Amino acid sequence: MSAAPLRIGLAGLGTVGIGVVKIVQRHADLIAARAGRPVVITAVSARDPKKNRDADLSGYAWETDPVALAKRPDVDVFVEVMGGHDGPAKAATEAAIAAGKDVVTANKALLAHHGQALALAAEAAGHVIRFEAAVAGGIPVIKALTEGLAGNKMRRVMGVMNGTCNYILTRMQSAGLPYETVFEEARQLGYLEADPNLDVGGIDAGHKLSLLSSIAFGTQVAFDAVELEGIGNVSIDDIRLADEMGYRIKLLGVAQMTGRGLEQRMTPCLVPAASPLGQLQGGTNMVVLEGDSVGQIVLRGPGAGEGPTASAVMGDVIDLARGLRLPTFGQPAATLAAAVPARSANPTPWYLRMTLLDKPGALAKIATALGDAGVSIDQMRQINSHDAEDDDAIVLFVTHKAAPADVAHAMSSFAATGVLVGAPVAIRIEEV
């Protein structure tokens, strides 16, 4: 092996960073054989050099400042696994690009917010940013979409891409526990981000969807245009009622280019329990890629964790060692079109759940409001729940196919009826 080694500067020594260290150390020979040259770590950075970590770091130079790491002359590739969309991660990534390094990052927040600017800077400097680990953990979905399916006009990209949300929803389902209880379990298991809203608010998954959209449709990342709804309003009643009708509730992302513009949404949806998405358990991720020639490709795998995320980082690093280089979003950032956001408009059935006051004519008023908005009712059920007080009734509607705007209109008109307790819940039913 005579070729010069590829030298990694590794910023971040949390779970993923230590995973990268382990792979580089354990598989030095295997990687050298595949990459055609050795891949080595020369320097690392983390806030606390004294912290006890599950790996031998004694052979590496230490930097406490990731910006200093990014500028080191003995670093070819800056690997950023710190996280955070501003602050040190952004500063260090910018410094790495300015210093003429390639970048491999697991940071979806950074790219969702600053991907276009960073890609432009990297491409102007003749360098690349790769981010397989930022989306769907160990699943090589960025590669599949950017390279494997590059001959396709993409029709649609979908996915369950936040393992924590899927853990919470499947645990509520299997154990019959309310959201708050399972949320607390997830926190204690360390599954939640420091700001849990990144997970349960759908933000993290929305970041990922916006990155896939950019590649699929040749548009600049438009995270702000993602219709975002978290899982915080999904109740155990919803889970149970969906189950009885043969559905599961998933935090599902859908992006598609329409004649009106780019639709991107990350929202809870009912999907058939027997479908591949419906059967997805725990922290597993699934991404569905639909292209005009290939039809539908489904990728499933672990969405997070030390090994899977480090595997994705190393896939990118080995690409660079092999000389495989391409623009961040599959085509030069300067050629990406500005996304024209469009609200989702496809009519689907909807699941509506609300609590009605025990008043004569309450149900009729709601039914009338639905009819006035052009939303027709397929099924209606009144259910008993410990969540309903006194004689209030929880009522469930399943609608015929209805446009999202019509459903939103109906929902907003309910308030004027004066018969609702609390806010109604509307969840799209996707027959995926």
Add this chain to the structure above:
Amino acid sequence: MSAAPLRIGLAGLGTVGIGVVKIVQRHADLIAARAGRPVVITAVSARDPKKNRDADLSGYAWETDPVALAKRPDVDVFVEVMGGHDGPAKAATEAAIAAGKDVVTANKALLAHHGQALALAAEAAGHVIRFEAAVAGGIPVIKALTEGLAGNKMRRVMGVMNGTCNYILTRMQSAGLPYETVFEEARQLGYLEADPNLDVGGIDAGHKLSLLSSIAFGTQVAFDAVELEGIGNVSIDDIRLADEMGYRIKLLGVAQMTGRGLEQRMTPCLVPAASPLGQLQGGTNMVVLEGDSVGQIVLRGPGAGEGPTASAVMGDVIDLARGLRLPTFGQPAATLAAAVPARSANPTPWYLRMTLLDKPGALAKIATALGDAGVSIDQMRQINSHDAEDDDAIVLFVTHKAAPADVAHAMSSFAATGVLVGAPVAIRIEEV
């Protein structure tokens, strides 16, 4: 777009070739944007230039001899979608390499038989052979394994990779029809190769498995070492009995590196009906990739057809247009180890079906033979079937976990009992 176009010479104008023509013509702008340069077809070859084809070929030079096509100076990449492991496909591929072209091929048979020699020749000449379309149709599994998971020591590769066999087995299951009837249906639908044994004998799927093995384990392609068993002995009784026990029968490939050497088998297996593999319908393929860091990645998609296969071909072509080049099997062919074949040895439960003569003590003799071979019985059932004549009894055993060698030993000892009608059937039960 000032960069020079990448020029394709397309050998073969069957379903896949025409699919490639359509993509190149329909998505010229999209591909140029992604590849950073135009991708054009300059010349094509097929046996009959006069045949009516579903595409406008008027802009391309014609060669009736693919070898002449391969040598043309206006061709950068020789795309081989003719098929056949010898004859014109091999001659033309060799000619292309000798003439200094890169090669993109959909030909699993060619690579399963001659992949090592062709890869050595290409690499000696500084050129590459890519073959995404050769395995699992539109699923970008070669890319996922070679590049995306390159940081992993692979543990196991599995898959259902022949759509025709899966069509036959799922159709037998859903319609309750015998093998012969569904085989004939498949023939009339054009699903079968000219030599149907390539499909139903497991040979085509075995070719694909041997290519995945080479990449996964860094070994020279060893198709001859694949334990191969087709689906011709799977009866409707087997399908029905498996169903009653909660299983489906699939032609499943498994490759893994063990301390004894490389195991590769492509055989019918019982898999849980509710598992992703068990739920795979019709011509869909599924590949499971297991690595030490990533865990399990599952890829599902269309295994054949014009669009999916052409999508895979174009993925490779666009890689080349982008300058993404790597060795055929992920590392230089000269560094691939010779595979040391090992018979599969993992104990699993087995499904055994046989027809016994209506003689006293017949069952006892079989049970004794099983016991003598060290195979213990978990369940036994006698069933009625229109396939059994007179008073002969069809008997089904499900064994406890037993080593394949012990089961084979038991099976071979049955003959001496003199109580069997015809050949017994043994199918492995995989709890995947």
